Amino acid sequence: MAAKSDFRELNRVIHFSYKTSMVQSMHWVLSPVLAFAIYLAILNLSTTYFRLENYQREAVWSLVHLNTQLQSTQQDIQLYEMNALDIKALRIRYELLWSKFAVIQNNIEQDSMLRNITELQTALNESFNNFKAMERAVYSGEVIPPSLLDKWIAELSHAHEIINRYLIHEIADADGSYSRASWYTLLDSLYLVAAASLAFFVHIGYVLLSLVRERSDNLFKLNHDALTSLANRSHSMTILDQSCRENMFFTLVIIDLNEFKKVNDTHGHPAGDQILIHLSNTFRKTINRHGLVGRLGGDEFVWIINTTDQEVVKHHFQELLEQLAQAYIINGYDFYLKLSAGASICHGNNPDPKSLMAQADSAMYQAKKSGSTEIAWYKANETPAKNTYLNMLFF
Amino acid sequence: MKFGKSGVLGLLTLLLLIGLGIFFSKNYFRLFSDDPMIVITNQVGDTANMGRASPKLNEQGMLLEVLGSKDSGCPPDTVLNEQQLLNLPQQTFKTSHTWSKEPQTFSGPLLEDVLKYVCPDKKFIKLHLRALDGYAIDLNFPAVQKYRPIVALTVNGEGMKIRDKGHLWVMAPLDDFNIPERSLDELLIWQLNQISVNLTE
Numbered sequence: 262m263a264a265k266s267d268f269r270e271l272n273r274v275i276h277f278s279y280k281t282s283m284v285q286s287m288h289w290v291l292s293p294v295l296a297f298a299i300y301l302a303i304l305n306l307s308t309t310y311f312r313l314e315n316y317q318r319e320a321v322w323s324l325v326h327l328n329t330q331l332q333s334t335q336q337d338i339q340l341y342e343m344n345a346l347d348i349k350a351l352r353i354r355y356e357l358l359w360s361k362f363a364v365i366q367n368n369i370e371q372d373s374m375l376r377n378i379t380e381l382q383t384a385l386n387e388s389f390n391n392f393k394a395m396e397r398a399v400y401s402g403e404v405i406p407p408s409l410l411d412k413w414i415a416e417l418s419h420a421h422e423i424i425n426r427y428l429i430h431e432i433a434d435a436d437g438s439y440s441r442a443s444w445y446t447l448l449d450s451l452y453l454v455a456a457a458s459l460a461f462f463v464h465i466g467y468v469l470l471s472l473v474r475e476r477s478d479n480l481f482k483l484n485h486d487a488l489t490s491l492a493n494r495s496h497s498m499t500i501l502d503q504s505c506r507e508n509m510f511f512t513l514v515i516i517d518l519n520e521f522k523k524v525n526d527t528h529g530h531p532a533g534d535q536i537l538i539h540l541s542n543t544f545r546k547t548i549n550r551h552g553l554v555g556r557l558g559g560d561e562f563v564w565i566i567n568t569t570d571q572e573v574v575k576h577h578f579q580e581l582l583e584q585l586a587q588a589y590i591i592n593g594y595d596f597y598l599k600l601s602a603g604a605s606i607c608h609g610n611n612p613d614p615k616s617l618m619a620q621a622d623s624a625m626y627q628a629k630k631s632g633s634t635e636i637a638w639y640k641a642n643e644t645p646a647k648n649t650y651l652n653m654l655f656f
Numbered sequence: 657m658k659f660g661k662s663g664v665l666g667l668l669t670l671l672l673l674i675g676l677g678i679f680f681s682k683n684y685f686r687l688f689s690d691d692p693m694i695v696i697t698n699q700v701g702d703t704a705n706m707g708r709a710s711p712k713l714n715e716q717g718m719l720l721e722v723l724g725s726k727d728s729g730c731p732p733d734t735v736l737n738e739q740q741l742l743n744l745p746q747q748t749f750k751t752s753h754t755w756s757k758e759p760q761t762f763s764g765p766l767l768e769d770v771l772k773y774v775c776p777d778k779k780f781i782k783l784h785l786r787a788l789d790g791y792a793i794d795l796n797f798p799a800v801q802k803y804r805p806i807v808a809l810t811v812n813g814e815g816m817k818i819r820d821k822g823h824l825w826v827m828a829p830l831d832d833f834n835i836p837e838r839s840l841d842e843l844l845i846w847q848l849n850q851i852s853v854n855l856t857e
Contacts, residue, residue, distance in 0.1 A: 289666035297673045304681055315838060319754075330789065356818030357789050360847065363819065367755055 288468050295461040302457040306450040313443040316372045317432065320439070323368050324428050327361040331421040334358045335414050342410050348399075355399050362389045374442040381427040388420035486556045488534060489541035497555025497563050501614045508609040510569045511552075514578075514636060515621040517629065518560035519599040532591050539589050540598060547581040563621075569606050571638065578602065578636055601629040605639040719823055720807070722774045723852040730775035730853045738809070738823075744769045747806045749829040754841050755821070762808040762827045770807050775853060782855035785826070788818065788847040800843055803828040807848065821846035 337354045340346035366389070369375050369382055376382065395413055398405050431437040484496040492500070504511050518540060525533040537560070544554045544562070551573075552566030566574060581600075588595035603625025605617050620639040628637035719738050724730025744765035752759040765773075771780050783795040805828045809815065816822025825846045 289662045290669060293666060293670040293673055296670065297677060300674070300677055304677070326789075353788065353818065357847070359819035360821055361789075363821075364755065367757075370757060 288464075291464055292461070292468070295457065295464055298457040299454065299461055302450070302454040306447070306454055309447060309450045313374075313446060316374065317439065317443060320368055320372060320375050320432055321428065323361070323365045324424055324432070327358075327365055328421055328424055328428075330354075330358045330361045331417050331424070335417050335421075338410050338414055338417075341405075342407060352399055355395070358392065362392065374439050374446070375432075377442050378427065378431050378438055381424075381431065384420070384423045384427070388416070388423075391416045391420075489537055489556055491541050491544065491549075491562070492553055492555035494555065494557050497553065497557065497565070498614070500553055500555075500565060501563075501617070504565065505607065505612050505614045505617070509567065510607065510609045511565055511567050512569060512571075512574050512604055512606050513617050513621045514564040514566070514574070514602055514604040515557075515618070515625045516562040516564060516600050516602045517625055518562075519601055519629070521560035524596070528591065528594065535591055536589065536596060536598065540585075543581065543584045547584055548577050551577045569608060571606075574604065575636060582634060599634065601625055601633075602636045603628055603639065604636050720770070720848065721850045722771070723850065724775060725852065725854045728775070728853045728856045729778060730856065734774045736770070736774070740773070741765055741770065741807065741809060741824075744773055747804070749832075751827070751829050751831045753827070753830060753844065754838055755846075759831070761812050762806065762825070763810050763813075764806045764808040764824075764827075767805045767807055767826065768801065771851070771853065775856070778853075779857040780853060780855075781857055782853075784852040784854055785845050785848060786850040786852070787845050788849045791845060791847075793842055793845060795843065800828075800840075803830075803833060803840065803843075805843060818847060824848040 334354050334357075337346055337351055341348070341351050362385075365385060369385070398409060432439045434440065484492060486493040501513065518536075521533065521536070524536060537556075541554075541556070548554055548564055548566070551568075552564055555563045555565075557563055566577070568574065585598045585600070588597055590596070603621045603623065605620035605624060607617060624637040624639040628635070631637075719741065720736045722730070722734040722736065724732050724734075741764065746763055747766055748761060748763035750759050750761045768780070771783075772778075780797045783797050784792060785795060786792040805826050808825045808827045809823070811820070811825070816825060826844055826848055828840060828844065830840060
C-alpha cells in the first residue's frame, strides 16, 4: 500500500511540473501582448485627446462664425430698412446665415459633448425656427414692413446674446460643462491605460514570483538527492568540511544497507528504489531529527550528529532500528531492512574530513563483517582500510 | 540566466506586435502619413469685405469669378457661369467629410481644369480662394494638386443652394488618401465665389 501511494505521489509531481513549465512558456507571449495592450491604450488616449481638442475648436469656430453672421445680418436688415441695400443682397445674407445654422446643427449631431448642453441646443433650435419663419417674407417679392424687420432684429440679437453666453461660460471656460464632459471622456481612456499597466505589472510580478520559487526549488534540487530527497553527496561533504573547519564536536556515522544488491537483482530496480525511499522516510522520522542524513550514493548513507556522547548516538540509532523492525511489503513480499553502521568521533581537533570518512568506513566494514546491527566505533589503534569501495569511489 | 529560444521568440513577437501596431495606427501620426499642412487661412486684414458678397454675384448666371494678378499672365477678371463649368470634364466621387455623418457623392470639374480653362498653358503656384461669407485662404497649389480637388457643383446629384454650402464647394476624394482626419478641412472651402491667381509659372 505504502509503495503504491509513493508512486502516485511521484506521478503527481511529474505531471504538475510539466503543467507548470507550460504556463511559464506562455508567459513569453503574455508579456508582449500586455505591453501591446498598454501601447494601444496610450494610442487611444492620445487620439481621444486630439479628437476632443478638435471638437472643442470646431464648436467654438462654428459658434463664432454663426455669431458673426447674426451680427452682419442685423446690420444688413438695418441697411435694407434705410434703403441702402437691395433685397437680393439681403437674400444672400439670409442664405449665408442659414448655412451657418446648418453647420452648428451638424456639429451637435457629431459632438456628444455639445449635445449634452441641452439648453444651448434648445436655444439654437428656437432661433433656427424663428429664422426659418422669415423665409416667406424674404422671398415674397413684396416690400417687408418695418415692424417685421424690427422684430427680426430683436430675435437675431437675442440669439446672438444667448450663443455668446454659452460660448463664454460653457464651451470656452475651463470649468464649463463642455470642458467637464470632455475631461470625463478623457478619463475613460486614462482608466484603460491604468488597467492595461496594472495587468502588465501584476503579470511581471507573478513572473518574478514564480522565478523566485523556481530558484529556491532549484537550490533544493542542487543540495538534495532526487530519489530520496535527503541531502546529496556534495551537500553532505560540504557540511562535513565545514564542521571540520570550524572545529566542531560531532560524530560521523556511515550507514550501509545490507544485501541491497540482492534485492535489485531478484525483485528489480523499482523495488530497490521503493526500499530506498522507505528507508529515507524512516531516516527522516528518526535520526535526521538529530543531525543531518545524506545519501552518498547507492545504499551508502552518512549521518552527522552534533554530539560526541556515544550513548546519545546509540539511543537515537536504536529508535531507527525499532522503526525498521517492522516488515516492509512490496508486491506481497516482506522485506526486513538490515543496516551496518560505523562511526568515528571528532573532538574538534581540526581533523581531516577524508580521514574521518575513512575511519567511519572501516568501522562500518567491521560491523558488516561481524553481522552486528549495532554501531561499530572506530578505535584509534585500528588502521583504516585502504581499499574499501567508498575509498575507491571518493578519494 | 540563459536567454534561450523562448526569449528570441518572445523578442521577435514583441517586434512583430510593435510593427503591426505602427502599421495599423500610422494614420494617427503625421510622421508616417502625407502632411498636407500647406494651407494658410488668411482673413486678417480682409475685414472691410468681411461677409460682403461680391457685387458681381448679383449679375445673372454668375457663379465664379477668377481674377488674375498682373504678374500671373492670366486675364484680370473672368466670370464663369454654371454652363461653362458643366462643359468641363466632370469628376464624380463619393467621400466622407467633416460636415456630414454619411459619405456623400460630389461631382464637378477639377479645380486645375477650371484654372486651365481661364488661363491656358500655365502652371499655377499661388492662389487665393474666397467664399461668399468672407472666408479666404492662400493656397500653395502644387502641394494640394495630388489630392485632385474639384469645384463641386452637385452633392448627391443635386445642385446646392447657398444655404446648403453652395453654389460651389471645393472637395477632394479624401477617402482615397492616407491623411490625418480633418487635416485638409481648410482647403475644402464652401460657398466658393472668387479665385485670385497670384503666381504662375
